[in-house]
Amino acid sequence: MAKQNIINRTLGVNFNNDKFATVNVWAPDATEVTLQTGNAHLTLIKQERGYWALDTDKIKAGDTYWFKVDGKQLPDPASLLQPEGVHGPSEAVDLKSFNWTDQQWKNPLLADYIIYELHTGTFSAEGNFKGIEEKLDYLIDLGITAIEIMPVSQFPGDRNWGYDGVFPFATQNSYGGPQGMQQLVNACHNKGLAVILDVVYNHLGPEGNYFGRFGPYFTDKYHTPWGAAINFDDAGCDEVRRYFIENVLMWLRDFHIDALRMDAVHAIRDFSPVHILQEITEHVAQLAQQSGKTHYLIAECDLNDARYINPVQKGGYGFDAQWIDEFHHALRVAAGGERNGYYTDFNGIADLANAYQNGYVYHGQYSEQRQKTFGTKTDGINGRQFVVFSQNHDQVGNRMLGERSSQLFSFGMQKLMAGAVMISPFLPMLFMGEEWSETNPFQFFVSHTDKKLIEAVRKGRKAEFADFHAEGEAPDPQAVSTFENSKLNWALPHQGQHLLMLNYYKTLISLKKQQPAFKKTDRNNMSVKVDEAAQTIIIQRWTDEQRVLCLLNFSKKDQELNIGGNNNQPWQKLFDSAEPKWNGPVASP
Amino acid sequence: MAKQNIINRTLGVNFNNDKFATVNVWAPDATEVTLQTGNAHLTLIKQERGYWALDTDKIKAGDTYWFKVDGKQLPDPASLLQPEGVHGPSEAVDLKSFNWTDQQWKNPLLADYIIYELHTGTFSAEGNFKGIEEKLDYLIDLGITAIEIMPVSQFPGDRNWGYDGVFPFATQNSYGGPQGMQQLVNACHNKGLAVILDVVYNHLGPEGNYFGRFGPYFTDKYHTPWGAAINFDDAGCDEVRRYFIENVLMWLRDFHIDALRMDAVHAIRDFSPVHILQEITEHVAQLAQQSGKTHYLIAECDLNDARYINPVQKGGYGFDAQWIDEFHHALRVAAGGERNGYYTDFNGIADLANAYQNGYVYHGQYSEQRQKTFGTKTDGINGRQFVVFSQNHDQVGNRMLGERSSQLFSFGMQKLMAGAVMISPFLPMLFMGEEWSETNPFQFFVSHTDKKLIEAVRKGRKAEFADFHAEGEAPDPQAVSTFENSKLNWALPHQGQHLLMLNYYKTLISLKKQQPAFKKTDRNNMSVKVDEAAQTIIIQRWTDEQRVLCLLNFSKKDQELNIGGNNNQPWQKLFDSAEPKWNGPVASP
Incomplete structure (x- = not known):
């Protein structure tokens, strides 16, 4: 494969810094490719590997255009905008003209994605x-x-x-x-x-x-x-x-x-x-x-x-x-x-x-x-x-x-x-x-x-959904x-x-964002205990500074779970979805 | 996948050391599978994962047999022998009965394969x-x-x-x-x-x-x-x-x-x-x-x-x-x-x-x-x-x-x-x-x-070969x-x-077998020099003890090649395909 241009888009219609357009389309079996914009019919020049290209000042950002491939009028496969939908002409867009103000932005750590x-x-x-x-x-x-x-x-x-x-x-x-x-x-x-x-x-x-x-x-x-x-x-x-x-x-x-x-x-x-x-x-x-x-x-x-x-x-x-x-x-x-x-x-x-x-x-x-x-x-x-x-x-x-x-x-x-x-x-x-x-x-x-x-x-x-039509x-x-x-x-x-x-x-x-043990995405510092009869899962997650215990009750009834712990370091309740404030039946102890 | 048996064949008909047969065939959608041999019709028992199996003394090496899958008579997909061809019955074979005498055999190094x-x-x-x-x-x-x-x-x-x-x-x-x-x-x-x-x-x-x-x-x-x-x-x-x-x-x-x-x-x-x-x-x-x-x-x-x-x-x-x-x-x-x-x-x-x-x-x-x-x-x-x-x-x-x-x-x-x-x-x-x-x-x-x-x-x-019919x-x-x-x-x-x-x-x-430089399959100890105009390739291959020079002349004419070398260690001719003894035109110097 030819070396990919990392810095610039090269396919379709693109503008350089002088707003001069570079046109490039791949049509390996075509014998003639033209670009039509307004009244202009521009003949593209065959390149290596089936590309057709042209540098031109005849097309500006905002102009609509078609490619004509061996006489057939078609939108650009690398079109940036189809102002009249998928069957219409393409519109030339200068992607570099947008006035970005996000210079301070820094992509967060993936682990912090919610x-x-x-x-x-x-x-x-x-x-x-x-x-x-x-x-x-x-x-x-x-x-x-x-x-x-x-x-x-x-x-x-x-x-x-x-x-x-x-x-x-x-x-x-x-x-x-x-x-x-x-x-x-x-x-x-x-x-x-x-x-x-x-x-x-x-x-x-x-x-x-x-x-x-x-x-x-x-x-x-x-x-x-x-x-x-x-x-x-x-x-x-x-x-x-x-x-x-x-x-x-x-x-x-x-x-x-x-x-x-x-x-x-x-x-x-x-x-x-x-x-x-x-x-x-x-x-x-x-x-x-x-x-x-x-x-x-x-x-x-x-x-x-x-x-x-x-x-x-x-x-x-x-x-x-x-x-x-x-x-x-x-x-x-x-x-x-x-x-x-x-x-x-x-x-x-x-x-x-x-x-x-x-x-x-x-x-x-x-x-x-x-x-x-x-x-x-x-x-x-x-x-x-x-x-x-x-x-x-x-x-x-x-x-x-x-x-x-x-x-x-x-x-x-x-x-x-x-x-x-x-x-x-x-x-x-x-x-x-x-x-x-x-x-x-x-x-x-x-x-x-x-x-x-x-x-x-x-x-x-x-x-x-044939099987579900009754419903x-x-x-x-x-x-x-x-x-x-x-x-x-x-x-x-x-x-x-x-x-x-x-x-x-x-x-x-x-x-999730504030508790160290929840913030962590390390899978090793975790234990999972399942009780199929009771339909409960007990999950522990921990860091050096914190250990959290999560009780998940998938059954339809209230249940008591032995969570161990010791008197020196008793568990503290962080969150309880069963509390009345969350429309729950009753808070856990 | 179930653990593969490395030591024994498990599919088709196989004999254990007592010449007792184990029958096993995969037919996941079948509702009935039988083995027919001579006058015997043996019903196989459904196993996990679509297999049908039976241990039996009713079939011996040399017997022909069919599987019957939901009434359709078929040869064994793991058959070892089809004595009457692909459409005929299978024949039970005891692979272990052959009297091997190759105990001394040792597979050569791959590099020595010719x-x-x-x-x-x-x-x-x-x-x-x-x-x-x-x-x-x-x-x-x-x-x-x-x-x-x-x-x-x-x-x-x-x-x-x-x-x-x-x-x-x-x-x-x-x-x-x-x-x-x-x-x-x-x-x-x-x-x-x-x-x-x-x-x-x-x-x-x-x-x-x-x-x-x-x-x-x-x-x-x-x-x-x-x-x-x-x-x-x-x-x-x-x-x-x-x-x-x-x-x-x-x-x-x-x-x-x-x-x-x-x-x-x-x-x-x-x-x-x-x-x-x-x-x-x-x-x-x-x-x-x-x-x-x-x-x-x-x-x-x-x-x-x-x-x-x-x-x-x-x-x-x-x-x-x-x-x-x-x-x-x-x-x-x-x-x-x-x-x-x-x-x-x-x-x-x-x-x-x-x-x-x-x-x-x-x-x-x-x-x-x-x-x-x-x-x-x-x-x-x-x-x-x-x-x-x-x-x-x-x-x-x-x-x-x-x-x-x-x-x-x-x-x-x-x-x-x-x-x-x-x-x-x-x-x-x-x-x-x-x-x-x-x-x-x-x-x-x-x-x-x-x-x-x-x-x-x-x-x-x-x-x-449509294009070649003229020929x-x-x-x-x-x-x-x-x-x-x-x-x-x-x-x-x-x-x-x-x-x-x-x-x-x-x-x-x-x-190839005797010259150290030819025996070796190391690709690093090799140089290749091509002359497209002359249609010649010069290959050198070497070991610590030997260096060989191979002259390949793909042209239709005799050619002189400069092979370098020095007086202290002149090249010695190992082999010359142009010699009259090989029906060649004339020996090289």
């Missing part, structure tokens, strides 16, 4: 970056330290979770475009919040996907559940790899993003000697060296394979952390949630204890669900490398009706689940609204324009109401139990 | 293991130290290269079956020859393939060019992995095979945390520890990825060596062979020099043929880890007419190519008959019985004559130039 996952379209009434910005003080007050924004790459229409994005470099126009994104990150940094961006490198969405017209971005060597697999190891892959590495670098460098959450990396198939994820890690390390800034890479991965988060020197891909869905599954079953589908592999409280101890519940046992031995050991992996949660967009939204925990569990159980996440040695993540026990659902919604695709999505969604109809993903119903209700956190839950979360978060 | 690849059916007039045994003295006299036998697992009919095998545990009945194989290995060892067996774990053949009736041996997650991919990482893979690991262990333990050559491991797709090849390596290491014997694993791999031969501690799969087709390609182009197909990536003499230096010609450069950057560095890899050749079954047989070098290159060039292989720091391999410049071709042949399959193979073969018809792979024409002509090595070539090879091999 993550808040949000979806731009449904987080606020406005449904855009401005809407998020207006809530930053609220989030600071809640105590979180990092927001995680679901994917913002341009998708069809203005309602989508973000995983149907088809312009990895373009920030969704209806959210506020690239400048809106820069503005949001700048505001976050100035308020002391880190920003994690969710990016999707395992597939591209089905509508507005013009990549095949440019080059072999896809391969049929592998499948993904969501469409053609990205070509990371087949003919032409050098340039595809470059494209995605450049995408990573752009977000971190030009948008000041602190960390990327990479969607479903288990669906990124790559038999190259150096896996694309490792190559990404290595380039991010180069960027960090050059900029002096710290960035984190967090993988969503369901392979329970420590290789993804092991350092490169140990044969790993070098990601900083990964999501642990299995902690969620074990917690949910322990809480009395249903046990169908992938939950069948989880036995509840014993597996929750297992998750506290190993991160991966399956770390080498036979999985009935997967019908194979599954997972690696996690010895030596720090707790900060595992992101845990009691809810997230998938676990909520992939239910037929998108019910949050508030609709499925008692108030008491919701409190217990929140506590279970917060006392772990892992990185805690909240899903927007869980902190006030939001009652609105988070459902699956799209706003495609392709009628066949709309029908296919509708049918797919119905088929997925109601799957909401129509294309309906505006499905989207609107999924918005947070910002009136709730001021009311009754919702306000109480909000204060409960604030208190928990503050404990 | 390999002779042969195909059992066409090597001798008899076309079986006995036929090989009768030639062992010839092979010893030639100087080779290891024979490499193309796959012997049961295939349809009695004419096949072996890559259509469908019973990985069954030794081809027409070759002499398992006892014939044991007899051959025993004879080899008693004569001082190591035995490498070619095994195929990337697919199973198209005819007689009953695996799907037993369990999920295949996955549609990946493709291979030859049929369904083996399921090494999908649901049910634990038992498939066990099956192939047991196959490896059986050949090494029960057949005393010294090394396995594993076919096209690049087509073994496995995203498990521990790759099946690494798991195989680890089990072979366990076997070696238990038996005190040494075994080698040699991969055929076209990925130029050192991971396959790096040790496990360095993140590799731990294979001992791999084939280097690129040495062949570079050599062939340097020799003036055609440059179409995969040869387009090779420029001749400069790439040959490159191969001497790096093993992989492509070790990180852009490959036009593959359209991507290709290959890893090979620093630190010993020369004994690369197997090189100027011909092999594929390079000969995958030509439309199966011509050997004798039909394509001058006598002089054949000699040069032989020398080029033998002076390398790598493991040399000959393809049967090349040592006497055999003139018969080695063509592609099959003996399927499925008419549709026969037609498909015929058509596929014709299509593959003649592709031989019919199903015709007996194609097979017969591919047999070695053992009259030749006694005649004229053929005898001379044989003696030439003997002399070369003896130099």
Whole structure:
């Protein structure tokens, strides 16, 4: 692969410091490529390895343009903005023109991340970056330290979770475009919040996907559940790899993003000697060296394979952390949630204890669900490398009706689940609204324009939940109401139990941040004792200066637990979710 | 995965020391499994993980048997012998009954392997293991130290290269079956020859393939060019992995095979945390520890990825060596062979020099043929880890007419190519008959019985060579004559130039074995100087005691080369292929 430019974006239309444009597009099989902007038709010059390029003063920031590849008019695969959506022209953007004021910002230690996952379209009434910005003080007050924004790459229409994005470099126009994104990150940094961006490198969405017209971005060597697999190891892959590495670098460098959450990396198939994820890690390390800034890479991965988060020197891909869905599954079953589908592999409280101890519940046992031995050991992996949660967009939204925990569990159980996440040695993540026990659902919604695709999505969604139809109809993903119903209700956190839950979360978060034994992410200084009959777990965590004891009662009744201790150093109660102030039955002694 | 039994075969029908049979077959979705032998119908008892088992005295070695899976009569997937071919019953074999007399045998150092690849059916007039045994003295006299036998697992009919095998545990009945194989290995060892067996774990053949009736041996997650991919990482893979690991262990333990050559491991797709090849390596290491014997694993791999031969501690799969087709390609182009197909990536003499230096010609450069950057560095890899050749079954047989070098290159060039292989720091391999410049071709042949399959193979073969039809018809792979024409002509090595070539090879091999600088496989003690204009390469190799200088002239004319040296230690001529005794034009000074 040609040496990657770490300092500058090189694909699409970019401006140098004199506002002179450099145009560069990969179209290896084309015989003619032109750029059309206004009345200008600029012929690009063929370069090595299938690139077409031009330096020109004929295009300025704010101009719209098309590429014409062998006569076919197409938007730019590296477009930064699609002002008229996925089928329209691209707009030239000067990423360097934003006036950053976050020079004082320093990315916190990963161990200090308390993550808040949000979806731009449904987080606020406005449904855009401005809407998020207006809530930053609220989030600071809640105590979180990092927001995680679901994917913002341009998708069809203005309602989508973000995983149907088809312009990895373009920030969704209806959210506020690239400048809106820069503005949001700048505001976050100035308020002391880190920003994690969710990016999707395992597939591209089905509508507005013009990549095949440019080059072999896809391969049929592998499948993904969501469409053609990205070509990371087949003919032409050098340039595809470059494209995605450049995408990573752009977000971190030009948008000041602190960390990327990479969607479903288990669906990124790559038999190259150096896996694309490792190559990404290595380039991010180069960027960090050059900029002096710290960035984190967090993988969503369901392979329970420590290789993804092991350092490169140990044969790993070098990601900083990964999501642990299995902690969620074990917690949910322990809480009395249903046990169908992938939950069948989880036995509840014993597996929750297992998750506290190993991160991966399956770390080498036979999985009935997967019908194979599954997972690696996690010895030596720090707790900060595992992101845990009691809810997230998938676990909520992939239910037929998108019910949050508030609709499925008692108030008491919701409190217990929140506590279970917060006392772990892992990185805690909240899903927007869980902190006030939001009652609105988070459902699956799209706003495609392709009628066949709309029908296919509708049918797919119905088929997925065929067994549940007795319990109601799957909401129509294309309906505006499905989207609107999924918005947070910002009136709730001021009311009754919702306000109480909000204060409960604030208190928990503050404990997590202030108590040395909770702040630590060392997994060695922890003991986990499970009593399956009683449905209780006793967790101890300690540092040199402090030892905390956490009693988790998943049963429906009050219980007495022998917690040992001695008279010289009696236990002191830090927090008690059963107290009447938290709407509990009665305070423990 | 359940702990693998290292000491005993556990699948199929096996006999303990009291000749009592243990029957075990994996059929996870079956509701009833019986074993039928003679008039006995024995019901197997369901075990954990989909196995069905029985201990019985109702079946003896030599009895034929079927499994009946939910009423369907099928041969045993772990059959050791198919006396009536792939569609017939299996025969119970007591592998422990063979009377081994090779207790004194010790597998040589890998660096001392001089390999002779042969195909059992066409090597001798008899076309079986006995036929090989009768030639062992010839092979010893030639100087080779290891024979490499193309796959012997049961295939349809009695004419096949072996890559259509469908019973990985069954030794081809027409070759002499398992006892014939044991007899051959025993004879080899008693004569001082190591035995490498070619095994195929990337697919199973198209005819007689009953695996799907037993369990999920295949996955549609990946493709291979030859049929369904083996399921090494999908649901049910634990038992498939066990099956192939047991196959490896059986050949090494029960057949005393010294090394396995594993076919096209690049087509073994496995995203498990521990790759099946690494798991195989680890089990072979366990076997070696238990038996005190040494075994080698040699991969055929076209990925130029050192991971396959790096040790496990360095993140590799731990294979001992791999084939280097690129040495062949570079050599062939340097020799003036055609440059179409995969040869387009090779420029001749400069790439040959490159191969001497790096093993992989492509070790990180852009490959036009593959359209991507290709290959890893090979620093630190010993020369004994690369197997090189100027011909092999594929390079000969995958030509439309199966011509050997004798039909394509001058006598002089054949000699040069032989020398080029033998002076390398790598493991040399000959393809049967090349040592006497055999003139018969080695063509592609099959003996399927499925008419549709026969037609498909015929058509596929014709299509593959569509561009070459002007130069003649592709031989019919199903015709007996194609097979017969591919047999070695053992009259030749006694005649004229053929005898001379044989003696030439003997002399070369003896130099390789006796000269310290040639014996060594250290790649550091070597210099390679290429002159593209003159089409010459000068190679120096040395040890503390000796320095040898090799002059390779790929041009059509005599050339003078300045070889330096000084008067105190003048060069002494060891060998000169241009001498009249080798039918050369004139001896060098």
